[in-house]
Amino acid sequence: MAEKFRSACPLDCWDACAFLITKEGEKVVKIEGDPEHEITQGFICPKGRKHLERVYHPERILYPLQKVKDKWERISWEKALKLIADKLENIKRDYGSTAVLHYYDCGSGGLLKDIDQLFFNLYGGVSKGVGSLCWAAGIAAQKYDFGLPRSHHPKDMENSKIILIWGRNPVETNIHLVPYLKKAQKKGTKLVTIDPIKTPTAVMSDFYFQPRPGTDGALALGLANILLRDGWADVDFVDNHSLGFPEYRNLLVDYPLERTAEITGLKEEEILQLARLYGQNKPGCIIIGYGMQRYTNSGQAVRAIDALAAMTGNIGIPGGGANYANFLASCYYDYQILEGDKGIDNYRYFPKSKTASFIEQAEEPPIKAAFVVRSNPVIQIPDTNHFIEAFQQVDFKVVIDMFMTDTAKLADLILPCTSFLEEENIISTSMGHGYMNYMSQVIQPLGEAKTEYEIFQSLAAKMGLKDFPQGSSEELIKKVLQPITEKFGLTLEMLKEKSYALPEYWQIPWENKVFLTPSKKFEFSSQGAAKEAGSPLPVFQQTAESLLSGEVQLDQLYFLTPHPKDSLHSQHYIFQDRQTLPKAYLSSKRAAVLDIAQGDYLEVSSSRGKLKCVASLEKEMREDILMVYEGWWLGPGGTVNMLTSDGISDMGLGAIYYDCICQVKNLSK
Numbered sequence: 001m002a003e004k005f006r007s008a009c010p011l012d013c014w015d016a017c018a019f020l021i022t023k024e025g026e027k028v029v030k031i032e033g034d035p036e037h038e039i040t041q042g043f044i045c046p047k048g049r050k051h052l053e054r055v056y057h058p059e060r061i062l063y064p065l066q067k068v069k070d071k072w073e074r075i076s077w078e079k080a081l082k083l084i085a086d087k088l089e090n091i092k093r094d095y096g097s098t099a100v101l102h103y104y105d106c107g108s109g110g111l112l113k114d115i116d117q118l119f120f121n122l123y124g125g126v127s128k129g130v131g132s133l134c135w136a137a138g139i140a141a142q143k144y145d146f147g148l149p150r151s152h153h154p155k156d157m158e159n160s161k162i163i164l165i166w167g168r169n170p171v172e173t174n175i176h177l178v179p180y181l182k183k184a185q186k187k188g189t190k191l192v193t194i195d196p197i198k199t200p201t202a203v204m205s206d207f208y209f210q211p212r213p214g215t216d217g218a219l220a221l222g223l224a225n226i227l228l229r230d231g232w233a234d235v236d237f238v239d240n241h242s243l244g245f246p247e248y249r250n251l252l253v254d255y256p257l258e259r260t261a262e263i264t265g266l267k268e269e270e271i272l273q274l275a276r277l278y279g280q281n282k283p284g285c286i287i288i289g290y291g292m293q294r295y296t297n298s299g300q301a302v303r304a305i306d307a308l309a310a311m312t313g314n315i316g317i318p319g320g321g322a323n324y325a326n327f328l329a330s331c332y333y334d335y336q337i338l339e340g341d342k343g344i345d346n347y348r349y350f351p352k353s354k355t356a357s358f359i360e361q362a363e364e365p366p367i368k369a370a371f372v373v374r375s376n377p378v379i380q381i382p383d384t385n386h387f388i389e390a391f392q393q394v395d396f397k398v399v400i401d402m403f404m405t406d407t408a409k410l411a412d413l414i415l416p417c418t419s420f421l422e423e424e425n426i427i428s429t430s431m432g433h434g435y436m437n438y439m440s441q442v443i444q445p446l447g448e449a450k451t452e453y454e455i456f457q458s459l460a461a462k463m464g465l466k467d468f469p470q471g472s473s474e475e476l477i478k479k480v481l482q483p484i485t486e487k488f489g490l491t492l493e494m495l496k497e498k499s500y501a502l503p504e505y506w507q508i509p510w511e512n513k514v515f516l517t518p519s520k521k522f523e524f525s526s527q528g529a530a531k532e533a534g535s536p537l538p539v540f541q542q543t544a545e546s547l548l549s550g551e552v553q554l555d556q557l558y559f560l561t562p563h564p565k566d567s568l569h570s571q572h573y574i575f576q577d578r579q580t581l582p583k584a585y586l587s588s589k590r591a592a593v594l595d596i597a598q599g600d601y602l603e604v605s606s607s608r609g610k611l612k613c614v615a616s617l618e619k620e621m622r623e624d625i626l627m628v629y630e631g632w633w634l635g636p637g638g639t640v641n642m643l644t645s646d647g648i649s650d651m652g653l654g655a656i657y658y659d660c661i662c663q664v665k666n667l668s669k
Helices: 051-055 077-094 111-123 136-145 154-159 175-186 200-204 216-229 235-240 245-252 257-264 268-279 298-311 352-361 384-391 452-463 473-488 492-497 527-533 571-575 588-593
Strands: 002-008 018-024 027-033 065-068 071-074 100-104 127-130 162-166 190-194 207-209 284-288 348-351 369-373 396-401 413-416 425-427 435-439 556-560 583-587 601-606 609-618 625-627 661-666
Touching: 027 051, 051 571, 065 077, 077 100, 077 369, 077 396, 077 413, 077 452, 100 111, 100 352, 111 369, 111 425, 111 452, 111 473, 127 352, 136 298, 136 527, 154 175, 162 175, 162 268, 175 190, 175 200, 190 200, 190 268, 207 268, 216 245, 216 257, 216 268, 216 298, 235 298, 245 298, 257 268, 284 298, 298 527, 348 352, 352 384, 425 473, 435 492, 473 492, 583 588, 588 609
Parallel strands: 002 435, 100 127, 100 369, 127 348, 162 190, 162 284, 190 207, 369 396, 396 413, 556 625, 583 609
Antiparallel strands: 002 018, 018 027, 065 071, 065 413, 425 435, 556 661, 583 625, 601 609, 601 661
């Protein structure tokens, strides 16, 4: 007899889809969307449907594995845990706890996934990555501007006269936003996409603008200059609810139409058209993507877009907003239970994108062990070759994963973890909607797979870390939810019955015009930004690698690596034929000049590495761009991050994947 369970998608995505799981006997037979969820509305993407294949995939790791003389041998959990405990205790005695590197990310979401941080906190504090490979620069920017990133409910877009989708592609990466966009569009809202790549979202839009990569900040400042000149500034907002507008106004003088066009590569008439569209159609909603903040100048670019929205009075009103992220439930969870005492000072921090350099340069103590959890850094960290070389130098490497990823292959010990169907958890997202979803444990763990909570619970017990919780997952979830239960009356039992969002989700962000900045105002000029990025104002600076300076060769192109439609980073490439080469998308016009034909084999390179691809020619691609989707595992072609730089953004310690110039060579000639 079939049984149905409520759950949710654990992928690091805007949508956090609510699932209905069908189980027959002891096996899951179907994953489908929950039609009762307000936002995800019963339909799910291919990534969500593929979870079922991942759970029962023949290559899934189900037992602890130890590398012995370059071969993997199955060992018992008792032996694996003793090996780890002995190593950690010896390292701490001989070198100190910061000789251990803890690398984690968001490969699988859920409240209890952060429990690894508590373990390493109780161990004594370790070397730990900070910043983000994903969204850190934009988060920092909006904290400086607003005090906290908040977004409008998607239903509010029906109140917008215009929606600017700036550097985001919801048709492929945020599909549950699309029905709201289409509904607003049908009611007469103008839909505008600003993106160097003509995405499917650009195709569905009423207007499309294609600026040069890495110039979004200059475009926002140039638009603001025109709107200020033409009288579209909101005098009440800038006079009464903002800080630093006179200085910002003076900055705009440096971005006249001619210079803005020169920097962005847009025609002057295009920039004027875009300015008038936004200025004359208030309220205007801006939806900001993550691609634009993957450059060295990216935090200030997001700040410039925020400032454009604020100057025109599109903050704190229905139909407006500068929507980037949405911190709701995460503001109330009791993370200390999962992460430990934040006051402990025995940590060493390093930017995640610079993990390889940190490993190589760490002294007093050097890195003697590394733990990798919920991530595949060989594929995801910039400058792949550098990371592999550094990671191999570490004496003892433990990876917790479901599959033999490229990172797991380099480990000394692999611990098999459960899928989301084999564990209990809570899912919410700080990117998109504000709902909290309960994840039922639907089946017993396959083989000897364990939850991360069980793994670190057992390890803590073996090492005598008495303050580590030894209760059930349900008991731990209730403790983390306690502030929400006390403030809003929302309990775990209620979440088991249906998804809930906190009341703030339906409110217009900043409607009372009181912000969470030091001044309690929107800050055009921020001392925090000045301290981190060198200027209190959202100035534009050229990217580290640019085709606007110096002599440029025809075979030099901007190398962009957006998210693929059918995978979340590298997770679904377990289904990919390992001999398949990535596609390199480039302009058919530039290809003709370079004597490249459809299907030709290409070598794409930077100063950091090479990638082998197959040419795919596009009529409407900018001539100065070569695009390859990220996430490819190591194979005959390689992975995109062999080319990218490990530099960091101007704020937030973010990765700068898109700040990369490549060269292309035809291997078929």
